[in-house]
Amino acid sequence: LFLFVIFAAVIVGGVGSIYGAMAGAILIGLATEISAAFINPSYKLDIAFVILILTLLIRPSGLIARPGTT
Amino acid sequence: MTYYVFTLAFFLFDYFILAMGLNIQYGETGILNFAYIGFVAIGAYFTGVFSLHSAAGSGQFYILGWGLPFPINLLLGGVASMCFAFVVSLITLRRLRTDYLAIVLISLSLVLYDFCNNYVGLFNGADGLFNVPEPFAKSLGLNVNSFIPFFACLTGVVSLLMWYVMSRVTRSPMGRTFRAIRDDHVVAAALGKDVFRMQLKAMLIGSFYAGIGGGLLIQFGGSFNPTAWLPGETFVVFAVLLVGGIGNNIGMLVGALLVETLLIHLPAFLPEIPGHPGLIEYFDLALVGIVLMVMLWFRPQGAVPERVRRTATFGVIPRGEDDPGPQPALELGEAQ
Numbered sequence: 001l002f003l004f005v006i007f008a009a010v011i012v013g014g015v016g017s018i019y020g021a022m023a024g025a026i027l028i029g030l031a032t033e034i035s036a037a038f039i040n041p042s043y044k045l046d047i048a049f050v051i052l053i054l055t056l057l058i059r060p061s062g063l064i065a066r067p068g069t070t
Numbered sequence: 071m072t073y074y075v076f077t078l079a080f081f082l083f084d085y086f087i088l089a090m091g092l093n094i095q096y097g098e099t100g101i102l103n104f105a106y107i108g109f110v111a112i113g114a115y116f117t118g119v120f121s122l123h124s125a126a127g128s129g130q131f132y133i134l135g136w137g138l139p140f141p142i143n144l145l146l147g148g149v150a151s152m153c154f155a156f157v158v159s160l161i162t163l164r165r166l167r168t169d170y171l172a173i174v175l176i177s178l179s180l181v182l183y184d185f186c187n188n189y190v191g192l193f194n195g196a197d198g199l200f201n202v203p204e205p206f207a208k209s210l211g212l213n214v215n216s217f218i219p220f221f222a223c224l225t226g227v228v229s230l231l232m233w234y235v236m237s238r239v240t241r242s243p244m245g246r247t248f249r250a251i252r253d254d255h256v257v258a259a260a261l262g263k264d265v266f267r268m269q270l271k272a273m274l275i276g277s278f279y280a281g282i283g284g285g286l287l288i289q290f291g292g293s294f295n296p297t298a299w300l301p302g303e304t305f306v307v308f309a310v311l312l313v314g315g316i317g318n319n320i321g322m323l324v325g326a327l328l329v330e331t332l333l334i335h336l337p338a339f340l341p342e343i344p345g346h347p348g349l350i351e352y353f354d355l356a357l358v359g360i361v362l363m364v365m366l367w368f369r370p371q372g373a374v375p376e377r378v379r380r381t382a383t384f385g386v387i388p389r390g391e392d393d394p395g396p397q398p399a400l401e402l403g404e405a406q
């Protein structure tokens with residue numbers, strides 16, 4: 001299950017881009033932990049998946065796309 | 071003894087239905103549906119809440135509770151699964167393909183699992199539904215012992231009926247279009263087929279089968295809770311599909327017999343190894359993995375390989391003995 005959270009961080013950041021992976025990891029990590037303050041903490045990993053799904057639907061190349069892939 | 075045999079027969083027929091549903095999605099159309107067990111669970115839960123009576127006073131919390139008789143609640147469970155698949159397909163299928171589609175679908179099944187596991191008001195949360203009425207138990211006067219053989223035979227009849235429908239679907243022009251999309255969706259689109267619509271149809275048919283299979287599961291056991299559909303269970307259905315051989319329906323029966331009956335459910339009835347209680351049950355999923363790897367290594371086309379379909383070659387002139395000439399686009403090679 002935790003593998004998919006890391007997957008989410010990589011894809012949100014942009015596959016193939018190192019700084020993108022860093023940015024994605026910070027985004028996913030903060031989003032899952034901060035969301036626990038507002039909604040039921042049982043759902044905190046689901047926040048990561050929702051962000052992943054939204055990223056793939058709206059901006060499939062990720063936050064920081066590798067040059068030449070967009 | 072008859073109890074064991076008929077329980078195994080029930081799981082054989084039920085996974086036959088489930089594998090046929092996955093076959094039309096993955097084996098025929100090439101949609102890598104890793105959320106399949108989610109559709110099974112939706113079908114099972116809705117079959118349960120349609121057949122249970124009102125939630126008040128039963129110690130459970132769930133929606134609906136209409137108390138419908140047996141065949142109607144099963145069909146409505148299948149339809150509920152189709153509605154869910156329709157929403158999922160509208161979100162995902164239009165923009166995503168192959169690996170990314172698989173990632174999104176498995177994420178969706180994880181989200182669905184967490185939601186059903188934690189939100190008690192929907193399907194009673196982690197405790198799951200229980201005391202689901204057994205079909206025909208009152209009208210035919212069945213008791214605990216006679217219910218299992220009866221329901222295994224009923225499942226067999228249902229699965230044969232669904233196999234007949236599915237074999238008609240796969241032989242129809244629509245089935246040919248599905249396989250054309252699996253082999254190359256660009257070619258299918260170039261020939262004027264609406265790839266999204268066809269994939270949507272395949273998802274709907276497959277999820278109806280998933281819903282029926284899940285509904286039969288909850289009717290057989292009388293209860294259903296989230297541990298029965300951990301997202302990893304999808305891969306058991308995929309193992310049935312790959313061992314049986316993708317792209318043909320009889321292979322699904324063979325795969326269900328080999329994987330589901332022999333490896334998952336038969337070990338539960340074997341005698342214990344002295345000094346190691348529960349050892350056999352813990353090894354069943356590992357055995358499935360080993361069998362899947364061995365199968366893909368030595369016989370990647372599955373136990374029953376897909377039939378090579380011949381199509382008429384209108385206007386294609388062979389160029390010589392070495393060059394067989396252009397192949398028609400819809401002719402299928404062997405399964406990968």
